[in-house]
Amino acid sequence: MAKIEGRDRLLAKLAALPPAVRSAIKQALAQGADEIVADAKRLAPKKTGKLRDSIKQTWGGGKERYASLSAGAKGDPDLTVVISAGNSAVRYAHLVEFGTSPHINGGMFAGSEHPGTEAQPFFFPAYRANRRKVRARISRATTKAAKRVASGAE
Template sequence: MTKVLGLARLNKKLQKLPAAAEAAIRAAMEQGANEIVALMKSLVAVDSGDLRDSIGWTWGERPKYSQAIASVKSADGKLALTIFAGNSKVRYAHLVEFATAAHENGGIYAGTMHPGTKAQPFFFVSWRALRRRTKSRITRAITKSAKAVAAGR
């Protein structure tokens, strides 16, 4: 029977890898989410500021009444991050992003025409602009944590 030199030390290092990688991935995801949210807030049309102030991110599911803009979840489900816009007061993020068509009003304004609104994109342009950078950052974090564990740090 052949004995493998250093096997016990290797196994110890491999046991440390998941925790080290998770911490590095979590930090990279947070940094990416902060960048995406900051870009969204800088691009959104501001009237009262309520929509801008409702944009954010959270670990796990989106807050009640908000609209999920992007969600990322690890294969094991431990790391799930959601970028969102809206709250109980602001439920119109999708109308700002995608526009509204001209339509006849109802209710107390029945019989009048609403001219519609033009699209003022802010969330998907931000997501598309920064998702590749964020994904690369996460990949680098995984590699860096693996190298750190292998080096014994």
């Protein structure tokens, strides 16, 4: 298991942030998440639309995740947004994203051969296309809000 050094110190600093700075960070996170979700929905295969409709963002780390990424301060639900694809009805988001290799089926079709499926990436390409822009926006919003607070405007 990976050890995260300085996590408690970071969470303490985040808790001490003035509401104006927290609000600016949250707004930048929300805008970035909206852009990533929109791109992922645009890139998702449109066979039935269920996969596309399952792509969403939740605050504070929602429970039901099949393919997800999170941004923000892990451990601080007010500053953590999770973008996910899939739900209890759409349990195949990862299979679409990464594809499957040829295999012998089990279950109802036991023994039959499945030729595999080709990957149809939609989730991580949307993230990779937006990550630098989103990080820069969060950084700018944080700096701008911190300067406002430091100058006594907030």
